[in-house]
Amino acid sequence: MRALVYNKELRYLADYPAPKPKHDEALIRITYAGICNTDIEITKGYMGFEGVLGHEFVGVVEKCGDKSIVGKRVVGEINLSCGKCPYCRNQMQTHCSDRSVLGILNKDGAFAEYVTLPVGNIHKIPNSISDEEAVFIEPLAAAYEIIDQVGISSSDRVCVLGDGKLGLLVAQVIANTGSKLTAVGRHREKLTILDEIGINTGLSPDYKEREFDIVIDCTGSASGIRTALQIVKPRGRIVLKSTIANKIQIDMNQFVINEISLIGSRCGPFPPAIKAIRSRQIDLYPLISNVYPIEEGLKAFQNASSKNALKVILRIS
């Protein structure tokens, strides 16, 4: 099958072996898949992953023991858990100690014609959600994880830091909580997308004071946490969404002196993400920069890595 494979370098292969579903798995034909910053970081060494990249996708189930989903348009949760360990038994499947993660850890991903996933990971999507929109369900679920982790009240002054594709999703999710939100970034043209739906925005250099109760770092860069530490109030909270291939230099004293909390945040729940798209609470089309056929995957990655890009989507079948 056609696939984008990372193995010391990123390559497009026309003849990568197709995966075979296990007895509890579905075989999914991928239609569209989105390039995430994590994919780009993997090509810089993050996670030491080798194999087919990609974990944001929409597809159609071609084979499955559960006939109710065969032929259906689906998306899939990306953590494959054992179901037996203490984390799995405690509703923490995303932290299963024996997990594999689609396109990130010990499991070929979705930048390919076919992927396999356990039936339990699969969510059918309603017809009112387009394929291009469905590609955003996985990262949007990661945005909803913040709501589950951090109680956000309407009196909280919240800053979403970073105006990349994740920041623009997170800002829209936070805006729906009714808190006092400011989305802060470095690119006026990206922030305009939020301005147009009524979200308060600002440029990073204008924020130097400790004025936010909660700062959500979606910058995907080492500077994000440093800026967050400058603008969060004493006893405030920083939510860290960025994963970065390299270690960073940081003054940990700021956490102690100002008694700041840092909350790491990864994958999240799919149902609220699907519901939010279906009920038109989240505006996704302005976030799509380009759509490339998978054969032009390398070019798509180059585009996705460029400063002005937002979501770059691969059309696969």
Added chain:
Amino acid sequence: MRALVYNKELRYLADYPAPKPKHDEALIRITYAGICNTDIEITKGYMGFEGVLGHEFVGVVEKCGDKSIVGKRVVGEINLSCGKCPYCRNQMQTHCSDRSVLGILNKDGAFAEYVTLPVGNIHKIPNSISDEEAVFIEPLAAAYEIIDQVGISSSDRVCVLGDGKLGLLVAQVIANTGSKLTAVGRHREKLTILDEIGINTGLSPDYKEREFDIVIDCTGSASGIRTALQIVKPRGRIVLKSTIANKIQIDMNQFVINEISLIGSRCGPFPPAIKAIRSRQIDLYPLISNVYPIEEGLKAFQNASSKNALKVILRIS
């Protein structure tokens, strides 16, 4: 007056000018004062402080508008706040944006014959608490801050990391919560102090698995946070008590991947610390390494910086 003064280097001076109390302040004659790791870090550049060091003390009020405390043995909270800013009005005086901090920020400290403090910062101590014990009230209050910040339940597996003077205090405070505590350090002879009062202890190299719900870093070194990230469970919490002069290199991805929370923790409430000492819940004498007269302050600092030292106390008047 006699004083230990840091100004690019640490010096003992016999003729440092005595402070004059403002109208709402007491003049306190210091009897004993304890050397904290923060003092040692200041002599390495932390906080950029210059002046009289010292913030853990016990003394006798010599002059004060409030006659009810004149002649009384007292300890004092170290943050001098404005009383007017939003933090002060919101019971967050330790985070007053206009604060000075005894021996740490814009305010001469307690390694001197006299110190001044606002009356509101002063706590009388009962006769059943000795001067040497009273020196521990400030760092013990900092240990109680953890309890206020982090709900610790009896089912939580808690690790106190670091067997220095702060770690041994924190371990005793946490032990009283009834949680499943292990105090982990590098010095068998220091951990023995905890063994003898029935606290479970272990040596750092024996801990490599993610087994703790809460890890409290009291190591005072950059390695502490790295070890904490290795042994805390996914979705677990790390409490950071250590302040270190230098920036550190850290893999922030661990926070994201394992959704770990980090909570910075600084000064705490004095009343529970005073109560705990009075009711003999905390064993302090084994934590005293040495007592030096202030004239031998440089020697006392050398001793306090040595690997095997615990609390080094200065006898001042």
